[in-house]
Amino acid sequence: xxxxxxxxxPLFDPRSIAFIGASNDTGxxxxxxxxxxxxxxxxxxxxxxxxxxxxxxxxxxxxRISEIPEVPDLAVIVxxxxxxxxxxxxxxxxxxxxxxxxxxxxxxxxxxxxxxxAEMVEKxxxxxMILVGPNCNGILxxxxxxxxxxxxxxxxxxxxxxVSQSGNVATSLSQRGIKTxxxxxxTVSSGNEADLHCEDFFDFLANDPGTDVIISYVEGLKDGxxxxxxxxxxxxxxxxxxxKAGGTEAGAQAxxxxxxxxxxxDSAFQGxxxxxxxxxxxxxxxxxxxxxxxxxxxxxxxxxxxIVTMGGGWGVLAADAGARYGLDVVRLSDxxxxxxxxxxxxxxxxxxxxxxxxxxxPGALMKSLKILFEAxxxxxxxxxxxxxxxxxxxxxxxxxxxxxxxxIANTLxxxxxxxxxxxxxxxxxxxxxxxxTEIPFAVGNMEERIFYQAGRKGFPLFxxxxxxxxxxxxxxxxxxxxxxxxxAGNLP
Amino acid sequence: xxxxxxxxxPLFDPRSIAFIGASNDTGxxxxxxxxxxxxxxxxxxxxxxxxxxxxxxxxxxxxRISEIPEVPDLAVIVxxxxxxxxxxxxxxxxxxxxxxxxxxxxxxxxxxxxxxxAEMVEKxxxxxMILVGPNCNGILxxxxxxxxxxxxxxxxxxxxxxVSQSGNVATSLSQRGIKTxxxxxxTVSSGNEADLHCEDFFDFLANDPGTDVIISYVEGLKDGxxxxxxxxxxxxxxxxxxxKAGGTEAGAQAxxxxxxxxxxxDSAFQGxxxxxxxxxxxxxxxxxxxxxxxxxxxxxxxxxxxIVTMGGGWGVLAADAGARYGLDVVRLSDxxxxxxxxxxxxxxxxxxxxxxxxxxxPGALMKSLKILFEAxxxxxxxxxxxxxxxxxxxxxxxxxxxxxxxxIANTLxxxxxxxxxxxxxxxxxxxxxxxxTEIPFAVGNMEERIFYQAGRKGFPLFxxxxxxxxxxxxxxxxxxxxxxxxxAGNLP
Numbered sequence: 016x017x018x019x020x021x022x023x024x025p026l027f028d029p030r031s032i033a034f035i036g037a038s039n040d041t042g043x044x045x046x047x048x049x050x051x052x053x054x055x056x057x058x059x060x061x062x063x064x065x066x067x068x069x070x071x072x073x074x075x076x077x078x079r080i081s082e083i084p085e086v087p088d089l090a091v092i093v094x095x096x097x098x099x100x101x102x103x104x105x106x107x108x109x110x111x112x113x114x115x116x117x118x119x120x121x122x123x124x125x126x127x128x129x130x131x132x133a134e135m136v137e138k139x140x141x142x143x144m145i146l147v148g149p150n151c152n153g154i155l156x157x158x159x160x161x162x163x164x165x166x167x168x169x170x171x172x173x174x175x176x177x178v179s180q181s182g183n184v185a186t187s188l189s190q191r192g193i194k195t196x197x198x199x200x201x202t203v204s205s206g207n208e209a210d211l212h213c214e215d216f217f218d219f220l221a222n223d224p225g226t227d228v229i230i231s232y233v234e235g236l237k238d239g240x241x242x243x244x245x246x247x248x249x250x251x252x253x254x255x256x257x258x259k260a261g262g263t264e265a266g267a268q269a270x271x272x273x274x275x276x277x278x279x280x281d282s283a284f285q286g287x288x289x290x291x292x293x294x295x296x297x298x299x300x301x302x303x304x305x306x307x308x309x310x311x312x313x314x315x316x317x318x319x320x321x322i323v324t325m326g327g328g329w330g331v332l333a334a335d336a337g338a339r340y341g342l343d344v345v346r347l348s349d350x351x352x353x354x355x356x357x358x359x360x361x362x363x364x365x366x367x368x369x370x371x372x373x374x375x376x377p378g379a380l381m382k383s384l385k386i387l388f389e390a391x392x393x394x395x396x397x398x399x400x401x402x403x404x405x406x407x408x409x410x411x412x413x414x415x416x417x418x419x420x421x422x423i424a425n426t427l428x429x430x431x432x433x434x435x436x437x438x439x440x441x442x443x444x445x446x447x448x449x450x451x452t453e454i455p456f457a458v459g460n461m462e463e464r465i466f467y468q469a470g471r472k473g474f475p476l477f478x479x480x481x482x483x484x485x486x487x488x489x490x491x492x493x494x495x496x497x498x499x500x501x502x503a504g505n506l507p
Numbered sequence: 508x509x510x511x512x513x514x515x516x517p518l519f520d521p522r523s524i525a526f527i528g529a530s531n532d533t534g535x536x537x538x539x540x541x542x543x544x545x546x547x548x549x550x551x552x553x554x555x556x557x558x559x560x561x562x563x564x565x566x567x568x569x570x571r572i573s574e575i576p577e578v579p580d581l582a583v584i585v586x587x588x589x590x591x592x593x594x595x596x597x598x599x600x601x602x603x604x605x606x607x608x609x610x611x612x613x614x615x616x617x618x619x620x621x622x623x624x625a626e627m628v629e630k631x632x633x634x635x636m637i638l639v640g641p642n643c644n645g646i647l648x649x650x651x652x653x654x655x656x657x658x659x660x661x662x663x664x665x666x667x668x669x670v671s672q673s674g675n676v677a678t679s680l681s682q683r684g685i686k687t688x689x690x691x692x693x694t695v696s697s698g699n700e701a702d703l704h705c706e707d708f709f710d711f712l713a714n715d716p717g718t719d720v721i722i723s724y725v726e727g728l729k730d731g732x733x734x735x736x737x738x739x740x741x742x743x744x745x746x747x748x749x750x751k752a753g754g755t756e757a758g759a760q761a762x763x764x765x766x767x768x769x770x771x772x773d774s775a776f777q778g779x780x781x782x783x784x785x786x787x788x789x790x791x792x793x794x795x796x797x798x799x800x801x802x803x804x805x806x807x808x809x810x811x812x813x814i815v816t817m818g819g820g821w822g823v824l825a826a827d828a829g830a831r832y833g834l835d836v837v838r839l840s841d842x843x844x845x846x847x848x849x850x851x852x853x854x855x856x857x858x859x860x861x862x863x864x865x866x867x868x869p870g871a872l873m874k875s876l877k878i879l880f881e882a883x884x885x886x887x888x889x890x891x892x893x894x895x896x897x898x899x900x901x902x903x904x905x906x907x908x909x910x911x912x913x914x915i916a917n918t919l920x921x922x923x924x925x926x927x928x929x930x931x932x933x934x935x936x937x938x939x940x941x942x943x944t945e946i947p948f949a950v951g952n953m954e955e956r957i958f959y960q961a962g963r964k965g966f967p968l969f970x971x972x973x974x975x976x977x978x979x980x981x982x983x984x985x986x987x988x989x990x991x992x993x994x995a996g997n998l999p
Contacts, residue, residue, distance in 0.1 A: 183820045184818075269858070272862070298973035299972075330761050453679055455658055
């Protein structure tokens with residue numbers, strides 16, 4: 016194993032950046048990518064390289080790399096493909112140790128592109144330079160205010176990191192980091208993976224203290240053996256969740272013309288994933304959801320789930336979904352049921368899910384949850400509906416903006432305390448908890464803010480019982496995988 | 508068959524309403540349901556019945572039903588269960604022809620409740636009165652401004668109607684009617700279905716000119732044979748999409764204590780659904796999504812799909828999902844490809860999905876779409892990404908509110924025209940189209956407004972390629988079912 020984390024420093028923590036192909040023309044990617052790098056707040060020096068301009072976007076420009084007055088760590092490259100190999104040569108000569116090749120038109124477009132790509136990689140490797148791309152849309156790392164990328168997407172810092180062979184999927188996922196409030200540790204659009212493969216980025220993220228979970232979109236593997244060896248090593252430290260595209264003939268065909276990826280047989284891939292503990296996601300939403308579920312969450316001792324629900328139908332749907340995904344909707348003990356009996360109204364129907372039967376008894380939801388956490392028969396908890404955490408305040412019809420603001424602030428404040436309390440229980444009893452809710456009582460932008468706040472606090476909040484049960488099943492299965500590896504003595 | 512649509516008039520189009528259990532106590536359901544009825548803007552007379560109050564919520568109240576000065580069409584009943592049979596008797600005596608029994612505590616809580624429920628139904632049927640419920644959370648019908656319901660949910664008028672055995676699921680779905688912009692034709696929370704079953708409501712909706720598609724949440728059937736006979740008859744006129752809960756043991760157990768439903772074997776149910784053309788949904792989101800897909804959409808002649816995508820990864824995901832759901836990602840003819848060649852940039856990789864390769868050539872997206880619609884080899888179209896319909900306007904960093912408003916208005920306006928153009932093509936070529944997009948360029952509340960506007964126009968817009976492919980597959984399968992029935996001569 017030839018792994019050296021410091022090799023990634025010029026890429027993910029560069030002290031200065033050369034920008035090859037920097038442009039003042041607002042329609043060009045050389046403008047947009049540089050603009051995003053500047054707008055993202057990057058703190059190191061930026062050296063635009065453009066032989067025709069004195070300044071680019073008000074920053075002094077250089078005709079060639081050799082004229083830059085220091086040795087940049089990273090070169091961002093946004094120039095036509097035929098010019099790239101020559102520029103890589105100049106980078107190597109100038110001591111630049113990492114390149115981010117955004118330019119497309121290489122292996123994905125045919126033989127000529129393939130040859131160019133091979134030439135580029137050869138020059139880089141000979142010179143000890145690592146490359147991301149080509150045919151990618153950039154990287155982002157909020158903790159370093161590093162956003163050299165095509166899309167103007169600026170998530171807050173978070174603990175979910177993304178490795179994607181598709182730029183637009185990388186962007187889709189990064190945007191979920193914004194909307195959900197979870198933020199992003201690091202996003203890499205790996206493109207054609209001419210030099211660095213997704214498994215190299217896994218290795219980097221395994222040792223990145225800012226990353227707790229890795230989510231990945233893959234169309235095909237350049238080196239399957241190396242990929243799975245890496246994944247097995249990394250997956251013990253940090254869960255890897257993967258959406259594999261190209262599993263059908265139609266998808267494989269599309270992947271081939273997209274990133275020149277040869278998608279393999281899905282059954283073989285699935286077996287290898289299982290062995291390495293890689294969690295397979297079903298679609299984009301599922302992929303990010305599962306990532307959310309692993310943040311700041313204890314492992315589950317088993318698959319026995321206790322469900323608390325504010326609505327009967329949601330309870331039935333969660334029980335069904337849980338059972339389908341391999342959770343055991345556990346029969347609650349007499350002791351647990353009689354503890355619940357003391358809290359819930361007489362027309363409550365004892366059982367699991369624990370249905371709050373539209374009850375608005377103050378505190379009943381939190382008390383019921385606590386009973387389920389304490390119950391020795393449960394390993395994990397699904398919570399459906401959060402309205403029971405909030406004081407019900409009838410709102411007047413003549414609501415003004417100030418009242419709306421105050422109302423939202425009060426609600427967020429109450430929920431913030433409730434979330435902390437639930438998280439404390441999860442930690443105390445070492446049982447993961449996943450929540451789904453609607454916000455039927457929302458006014459103004461309350462709904463977005465509730466979901467955002469929950470995300471910032473690392474409290475996974477979904478919109479359907481199905482999504483919550485699915486994410487919990489992944490936590491449970493992965494906890495089982497880790498336990499097996501531990502029992503087999505495969506772990507330090 | 509004993510079907511008479513006029514029997515539903517007092518329930519869904521009542522000229523006046525008696526409200527039994529009307530309350531001035533803001534914590535009681537008798538207050539909240541009446542408040543929602545009033546706030547919803549109901550235009551007929553409302554007669555609160557409460558022996559202890561002179562007025563309820565400022566409306567003159569009556570001690571008993573017999574004192575009401577006209578014969579109300581509908582009685583909304585929110586009183587303790589033991590009092591319900593007596594009140595039904597009074598309703599019958601007073602000539603009231605329909606009752607909405609919101610009260611819970613009947614068959615779902617045990618033997619005593621079962622007996623009460625049987626007594627209530629017997630009295631109603633003897634008197635020719637139809638009943639919804641008990642143990643339901645109400646009905647809503649925006650076209651009649653009719654909202655006698657527990658939740659304060661007021662969707663705009665739309666063409667999707669909902670029949671749900673769970674009140675909270677009914678509410679979840681009605682809220683999707685608000686958020687998506689699709690609105691709701693009619694929502695019925697059918698509760699324990701002591702008298703009217705979900706199939707009765709299907710019969711009503713089959714003849715309701717305001718309803719184009721029926722979505723339904725079912726935990727168990729009271730009379731399976733009658734249900735499927737009705738569904739088969741109704742499903743030819745309007746697609747029925749169903750989420751069936753209780754398919755697992757855990758779910759069936761939960762359903763039993765929720766609405767006293769005996770959930771049957773899923774495999775038998777699935778077979779019966781297939782025969783009747785009922786489309787099975789996988790979860791709440793899927794259920795509403797499929798409903799959206801059928802609004803204002805031509806039938807598909809076959810399963811051959813053409814895909815246009817603004818991003819490569821999304822194209823691969825859509826191809827995979829499409830293939831998994833039974834769509835044929837069709838090989839485009841040389842004629843189609845050369846027409847596309849004239850529009851797309853030279854580095855375009857000819858194939859299906861048609862990848863716009865991050866191109867921002869004005870008009871290219873609409874032109875490519877048109878080529879796919881025209882192509883005789885396609886039966887239906889998936890469109891991924893809508894940014895190509897919008898002029899790209901770089902926004903200054905010092906954006907003020909007025910500029911944001913103007914920008915959103917311009918964008919909505921451009922999109923509105925593009926949507927109309929795409930819908931016109933769908934109609935002209937008789938090929939359904941489903942779209943998925945993200946709105947990475949959103950400022951302010953642009954994203955919500957784009958999705959809402961699309962929904963108001965009946966243009967199904969989803970957030971992931973998987974969701975779009977899934978919905979299209981349902982349209983394609985259902986079109987095939989209708990074709991088979993037509994070919995078999997089973998249709999008028």
